[in-house]
Amino acid sequence: MSDVIYQALLKNGLLVAFAVVGALTWVSYFISDRFTRGRLHGSAIAVFGGLLLAYVGGVAAGGKNGIADLPMFAGIGLLGGAMLRDFAIVATAYGASFADLKRSGLPVVIALFAGIIVSFICGAGVAVAYGYRDAVSITTIGAGAVTYIVGPITGAALGATSDVMALSIAAGLVKAILVMIATPLVAKSIGLDNPHTAMIYGGTMGTNSGVSAGLAATDPKLVPYGVMAATFYTGLGCLLGPSVLYFATRLIFPG
Amino acid sequence: MTIYGVALLALCSLVGLVAGEALGFVLGVKANVGGVGFAMLLLLFLTDWLKREGRFTAPSAGGVMFWSAMYIPIVVAMAAQQNVLGAIKGGPLAFLAGAIGVGxxxxxxxFLARLGRPKKKDGA
Structure with missing residues (x-):
């Protein structure tokens, strides 16, 4: 009997995902209401709950895709995968204001460069502090601190070793997860409550998953503005990483 | 009809993503550059235009708004498939590299937000 149920769940993965996420959301809003009196947003708790599930799934299945690596929860992989994520993000643009988007154009470009360069320097600095002295490794780890996509792409272009690549990806994952968790907590103190700041935020942080989840947990109305800016970050990072940033690093560490 | 909204959304997404891939290819970058952003602008532009023509009806808008409302659940599902274990296994170096950059x-x-806020009390 239990096998029959299991098979049915396996065959209807996306429906399982709807039910699981729905239940998780309900529990999260309950916790938000009862224990934080709404101070910590329900969706922030839900995102954190999702990360916990991802950890449990990682331990249980030993894969890279969190809970989605367990066959029963494979539907989570579809629901939260790149295709539907991009689809829903584009949908959030419906109702956004053209004027607000246009007004912040140049500041966002500045934010993109500032965000990438500062993240890179921080990551590269930590790599140096841990004893790395060759430009390829330092650049790869620094690029990982930009996003977990920029890291491995830069590393692959420069021919970094696989352990450095793993560190680089891990640094990017830490960034994405921290941005998800920290955004709703620091939103007030950085003035993240209007479209303009949301665009600056998206351009500065850049990590797509971090920004999209962080804004969702702060104020869903700001999502399209932040994501619009963040959508150029990874691309620009991939452009700068193996080129300008690598050359600049090699000037300092010619090893 | 609802499907018109969903189809328009899908079309905008596809066109935007293809444009992003193409831009990445032209720049010699193995990443999608601005695809989602282009798609958003296209959706804004087209729905605005169709509404003015009176051809974007409430049911059509519903097809877009449903997916907009599904955004947070989708993000929760996305969080549930992050490589959290990988981030933890990266140890203190990976943690510091990520965390200091985020901070x-x-x-x-x-500061960046103040720098670029036009029209309102232009201090600079």
Missing amino acids: ASFAMIP
Whole structure:
């Protein structure tokens, strides 16, 4: 009997995902209401709950895709995968204001460069502090601190070793997860409550998953503005990483 | 009809993503550059135009708004498939490299936001 149920769940993965996420959301809003009196947003708790599930799934299945690596929860992989994520993000643009988007154009470009360069320097600095002295490794780890996509792409272009690549990806994952968790907590103190700041935020942080989840947990109305800016970050990072940033690093560490 | 909204959304997404891939290819970058952003602008532009023509009806809008409302659940599902274990296994180096960058970036936001806020009490 239990096998029959299991098979049915396996065959209807996306429906399982709807039910699981729905239940998780309900529990999260309950916790938000009862224990934080709404101070910590329900969706922030839900995102954190999702990360916990991802950890449990990682331990249980030993894969890279969190809970989605367990066959029963494979539907989570579809629901939260790149295709539907991009689809829903584009949908959030419906109702956004053209004027607000246009007004912040140049500041966002500045934010993109500032965000990438500062993240890179921080990551590269930590790599140096841990004893790395060759430009390829330092650049790869620094690029990982930009996003977990920029890291491995830069590393692959420069021919970094696989352990450095793993560190680089891990640094990017830490960034994405921290941005998800920290955004709703620091939103007030950085003035993240209007479209303009949301665009600056998206351009500065850049990590797509971090920004999209962080804004969702702060104020869903700001999502399209932040994501619009963040959508150029990874691309620009991939452009700068193996080129300008690598050359600049090699000037300092010619090893 | 609802499907018109969903189809328009899908079309905008596809066109935007293809444009992003193409731009990445032209720049010699193995990443999608601005695809989602282009798609959003296209959706804004087209729905605006169709509404003015009176051809974007409430049911059509419903097809777009449903997916907009599904955004947060989708993000929760996305969080549930992150490689959290990988981030933890990266150890202190990976943690510091990521965390210091995030802290510095957050700290910059108020300054960058002030820098570029036009029309309102232009201090600079």
